Amino acid sequence: MSSLRFLALQEMGKEDKKVSGYGAKKITALFNSNVFTGRTMREYVSDEAYKSLMSSVKSGSKIDRRMADQIAASMKAWAEERGVTHFTHWFQPLTGITAEKHDSFFTIKADGTAIELFDGDALIQQEPDASSFPNGGIRATFEARGYTAWDPSSPAFIMEAGQGKTLCIPTIFIAYNGESLDYKAPLLKSIAALDKAAVDVCNYFDKNVAKVTATLGWEQEYFVIDETLANARPDLVMCGRTLIGHAPAKGQQLDDHYFGSIPERVYEFMQDFEQESYKLGIPLRTRHNEVAPSQFECAPMFEECNIAVDHNTLLMDLMAKVAKRHKLKVLLHEKPFAGVNGSGKHNNFSMATDTGVNLLAPGKTPRTNLMFLTFFVNTIKAVHDHADLLRAAIASASNDHRLGANEAPPAIISVYIGKYLTEVLNEVETRVKEKFSEQDEVILKLDIHKQIPELLMDNTDRNRTSPFAFTGNKFEFRAVGSSANCASPMLVLNTIIAQTLKEFKKEVDGLIEKGEKKEIAILQTLRSYITKSRSILFEGDNYSDEWAEEAKRRGLSNFKTTPEALDAFVTEKSKQVFYSNNIYNERELEARHEIMLEEYVKKVQIEARIMGYLNTNHVLPAAIHYQNILIENIKGLKEIGLGESSYKAQLKLAEKVSGHIQEINDNVEAMLAARKVANSEESMHHRAAKYCNDVKPYFDKIRYHADKLELVIEDKLWPLPKYRELLLLR
Numbered sequence: 001m002s003s004l005r006f007l008a009l010q011e012m013g014k015e016d017k018k019v020s021g022y023g024a025k026k027i028t029a030l031f032n033s034n035v036f037t038g039r040t041m042r043e044y045v046s047d048e049a050y051k052s053l054m055s056s057v058k059s060g061s062k063i064d065r066r067m068a069d070q071i072a073a074s075m076k077a078w079a080e081e082r083g084v085t086h087f088t089h090w091f092q093p094l095t096g097i098t099a100e101k102h103d104s105f106f107t108i109k110a111d112g113t114a115i116e117l118f119d120g121d122a123l124i125q126q127e128p129d130a131s132s133f134p135n136g137g138i139r140a141t142f143e144a145r146g147y148t149a150w151d152p153s154s155p156a157f158i159m160e161a162g163q164g165k166t167l168c169i170p171t172i173f174i175a176y177n178g179e180s181l182d183y184k185a186p187l188l189k190s191i192a193a194l195d196k197a198a199v200d201v202c203n204y205f206d207k208n209v210a211k212v213t214a215t216l217g218w219e220q221e222y223f224v225i226d227e228t229l230a231n232a233r234p235d236l237v238m239c240g241r242t243l244i245g246h247a248p249a250k251g252q253q254l255d256d257h258y259f260g261s262i263p264e265r266v267y268e269f270m271q272d273f274e275q276e277s278y279k280l281g282i283p284l285r286t287r288h289n290e291v292a293p294s295q296f297e298c299a300p301m302f303e304e305c306n307i308a309v310d311h312n313t314l315l316m317d318l319m320a321k322v323a324k325r326h327k328l329k330v331l332l333h334e335k336p337f338a339g340v341n342g343s344g345k346h347n348n349f350s351m352a353t354d355t356g357v358n359l360l361a362p363g364k365t366p367r368t369n370l371m372f373l374t375f376f377v378n379t380i381k382a383v384h385d386h387a388d389l390l391r392a393a394i395a396s397a398s399n400d401h402r403l404g405a406n407e408a409p410p411a412i413i414s415v416y417i418g419k420y421l422t423e424v425l426n427e428v429e430t431r432v433k434e435k436f437s438e439q440d441e442v443i444l445k446l447d448i449h450k451q452i453p454e455l456l457m458d459n460t461d462r463n464r465t466s467p468f469a470f471t472g473n474k475f476e477f478r479a480v481g482s483s484a485n486c487a488s489p490m491l492v493l494n495t496i497i498a499q500t501l502k503e504f505k506k507e508v509d510g511l512i513e514k515g516e517k518k519e520i521a522i523l524q525t526l527r528s529y530i531t532k533s534r535s536i537l538f539e540g541d542n543y544s545d546e547w548a549e550e551a552k553r554r555g556l557s558n559f560k561t562t563p564e565a566l567d568a569f570v571t572e573k574s575k576q577v578f579y580s581n582n583i584y585n586e587r588e589l590e591a592r593h594e595i596m597l598e599e600y601v602k603k604v605q606i607e608a609r610i611m612g613y614l615n616t617n618h619v620l621p622a623a624i625h626y627q628n629i630l631i632e633n634i635k636g637l638k639e640i641g642l643g644e645s646s647y648k649a650q651l652k653l654a655e656k657v658s659g660h661i662q663e664i665n666d667n668v669e670a671m672l673a674a675r676k677v678a679n680s681e682e683s684m685h686h687r688a689a690k691y692c693n694d695v696k697p698y699f700d701k702i703r704y705h706a707d708k709l710e711l712v713i714e715d716k717l718w719p720l721p722k723y724r725e726l727l728l729l730r
Contacts, residue, residue: 003719008228010500012729016616028277030278032155032157034082034158036075037281044074057153075156076105076118079167084158087118089126090168092183092485094134094595098313099173101128102166124170134598138175138590145176152182154310157280162323179588182485184306186583189285190214190494191305193581197501198351198359204508204518205371211354215492216308217474219299219341220315221290223331223484224266226729229328229721238610239603240483241398243699244619246707248724251293258291263730265326273297273315273322273463280318282311292340294726302348302411302474305494309486312345313694316483326643334481335401337723338703343404343482347489350474351375352638355481361473370519373526374504380415381529382500383468384536386577387413388557388568390427390468392479395491395565395596397603399481402562409467411565412551412558414538416466422539428523429530455693465542491583499577504529520591543708562600563688569593601678608675611699612668619706619718624663626713630654653712660705671698724726 032040041050049495050071056063063071079087088100103126105116126148133146154170173182180186189213198212220644230236235243252258260271272286277284286299303311307416319330335342351359357368359375383390391413403411417425469480479490504525511521535554551558558563570593579583630650639646644651680689710718 004232005652005721005725006230006716006717007214008232008365008721009725009729012226012229015126026315027278030275032279032281034160034279035139035281036078036156036174038155038299040078041071041074044078045070049074053152053626058293063152063330064123064529065120065308065625068542070120072118072120072123072569074465075123075167076116079158079165080116082104082158082165084167086164087122087167087169089150090159090173090613091128091148091171091173092313092487094183094592094599096309096483096485096599097258098164098317099128100168101126101135101667105312107145121186124356126171128173133173134595135175135181136598138177138179138181138587138591140511141274146173146181147176148173149304150484151188152306153188157314159280159573160276179585179591183309183485183491186588187309187487187491187494188304189583190491190581193498193583194351194494194501195499197505200505201360201374201378201501202353202371204374205368206353206355206357209353209355209357209433212359213352213354214305214490215302215352216305216486216490217300217302217348218308218345218393218486219348220312221295221297221345221526223292223295223343224269224320224323225294225331225726227324227327227329229726229729230331232721233612233726235607236329236331236336239607241336241401242338242726243611243614244706244710245289245338245704245720245726246710247727248508250724250728252340255291257289257293257295260289262287262296265328265730267321269326270296270298272325273319276318276322277315279525280311280314282315284315290343292337292339295341295343298653305490309490311487324446332483334396334398337727340727344478345480345484345486347477347480347481347486347493348471348474349477349490349493352682358473358541360470360475370522373424374522375468375501376421377425377526377529377533378500378504379497379534380417381504381533382493383413383415384533385500386496386574387388387536388565388571389492389496389561389574390489391557391559392568393478394479394484394563395479395562396481396484397600398483399479399563400560400562402481403479409465410542410558411479411560412542412548413467413479413505413536414551414556415475415536416469416539417537418470419539421470421536429527441728452711466538475691492500495577495581495583498581498657501525507558520543559691561684563692565595565598566593566688567685569596594684597684601688601691604696605675605679607699608671608691608695611702612672615664615668615702620661620664620712622717622719623657623709626717627654627657629662629714629721630657657709657712661711663705664702664709667698668700671695671702674698 034611038054041053050068052064052067053071085106086102086104088102090098090100095098103122105118106114107117108114126147128146134173148171151172153169156167159166159168169186172180172188174183175181176184194214195212199209201210203210233242235241274287275285283301283303284298285301286297288297289295290297292307300308302308316332323330332343334344350361353359359372360379362372363369374469388711391411403409432457469476469478477489477493507525508518508521511524512518516524535556538547548558569589574587575589579586630653632652634647636655674690674694678687678695681687681690712721
């Protein structure tokens with residue numbers, strides 16, 4: 001009973017000091033209290049500086065250095081009033097987590113005078129080490145210089161950690177020569193590309209539209225388990241998921257956890273991290289139990305895409321920190337437990353104009369509905385033309401475990417729009433002729449106008465199996481993994497829609513130049529796009545084997561593993577999309593591909609090492625110990641003269657244990673040999689393929705025998721916390 005597992009179980013039963021939630025405060029009293037918002041800024045900066053900053057944010061132009069000094073001084077004054085002593089440029093390198101290097105306001109002048117200082121130079125630019133972050137060869141070890149540069153479109157905030165407070169300034173991260181080394185820089189470029197392309201198309205319908213903003217509402221799924229139990233599992237500590245573990249008798253089959261009463265301990269944790277989130281301006285609205293035991297979800301209101309991405313990365317960091325206060329551990333891995341639902345991060349995407357119109361929401365007039373159809377069809381066309389790129393955007397070693405299993409969308413990208421919109425598209429496709437009269441055009445638009453308002457009643461339904469589904473006034477990209485940075489799928493989505501809108505405008509303008517009326521040219525082009533995009537539309541069960549066969553007949557890709565999916569980033573087609581929209585240059589794109597392959601290799605490599613360690617240091621010793629007990633028992637029964645029938649069960653059990661021990665040993669050795677071969681590959685692409693195809697398959701083989709041993713070995717001898725303890729103990 002002295003194993004780490006049982007010590008952890010004993011620790012669980014101890015009474016903890018309760019951590020208070022909101023107390024008597026309203027959410028509105030907390031919201032944005034630690035954020036240097038525009039409203040707060042007005043209290044601290046001059047009108048001139050404020051207007052300069054807002055103009056810069058709107059136009060994307062550089063901020064006047066003199067104004068930057070004013071803003072920095074004001075930001076420092078606001079922060080110091082709240083007990084802040086240090087500042088940091090907060091950025092999102094390609095590690096999958098955030099990064100920060102803290103500097104104090106404290107400095108000493110030449111005459112020895114100690115002062116607090118934060119000027120425009122410190123606000124605008126800092127210099128962290130660029131070679132120690134993933135860079136795909138852009139920076140060599142001896143080329144350490146890299147820069148963080150202030151993103152004024154995302155407000156500064158104060159992060160509290162224990163008794164300390166730090167002023168965090170959202171920034172991009174670039175190499176010495178200007179190449180992007182983070183998620184934010186290309187995301188901002190994609191937002192700008194979509195803005196311009198969408199405004200150009202919007203002006204067909206409303207000349208007053210001057211800006212289109214990509215909006216994002218993410219839904220974050222996660223598991224919460226006891227920290228002491230998690231720490232007793234080397235695989236959870238090192239990999240974020242359980243590499244072995246037999247399914248409990250009761251999992252999620254009764255559907256009793258979904259939307260059920262939130263366990264009190266988890267509820268207190270939720271209140272705590274929500275409170276911290278509200279201080280940072282994260283507009284959380286929803287919390288609930290998810291399908292799997294110990295799985296939960298939270299979701300905010302929609303925000304501008306860049307800020308929404310910042311808020312999600314902040315939230316993931318916050319959740320992990322706050323969980324420690326409750327002796328809990330948050331698992332953001334897409335598949336921490338086999339046999340139950342994995343976790344995703346549904347990205348709900350739309351576009352909003354500066355005139356207050358959601359471009360993916362049906363309107364009230366024929367003209368606004370034609371604008372809706374234009375952006376709706378263009379989004380579908382973008383997904384159709386660049387489905388492989390979208391699949392690559394959500395590819396990771398951890399998401400490979402989730403896609404296509406337990407209510408996660410498959411690796412095949414398809415679009416669900418519901419029967420009512422399908423009928424609308426059918427009508428557009430069949431009614432629009434090569435040449436038609438003005439009266440035909442009016443009737444067509446009126447017919448569409450009569451049907452579309454039904455969508456306001458959410459008659460699109462919801463297809464939980466679809467990777468990319470229209471849900472009334474937005475598209476929901478459901479295939480994004482729970483641990484992902486939202487920037488990756490969103491920058492691809494923004495870019496491919498921008499590209500499609502540019503092509504759409506070119507085609508429409510071409511028809512107008514040939515003498516067609518604007519509305520007729522738009523409808524003609526929409527008809528063509530609907531016809532060309534038919535193969536991506538699917539209304540049925542995406543989980544079914546029949547759909548996999550049907551998708552193959554349609555010519556849709558089915559990249560089941562990350563290494564093959566990532567190749568989509570470096571096809572000539574994808575390169576041109578990124579280059580023409582100024583998202584990546586050739587060096588940046590090749591580096592991204594290399595970084596993602598390397599990340600895949602390292603994660604699978606770590607899992608392989610832990611798989612070997614778990615079995616040789618935990619499973620096999622426990623199995624051999626139990627085997628020795630059986631052997632001693634059989635010997636004892638023989639010694640007192642009992643016949644074979646008296647120890648037949650023990651002998652059979654000993655043989656079974658022995659067989660599993662041998663299989664584990666053989667497969668661990670074979671896995672080690674496969675790793676050595678994979679590591680010898682110089683090309684990262686070939687190394688990733690080797691780890692995927694030659695190393696990873698041993699995981700399931702080893703797991704099978706380890707899980708069988710868990711079922712037969714005496715409970716007090718099993719060293720690792722079991723699924724029933726991890727998932728079902730509160």
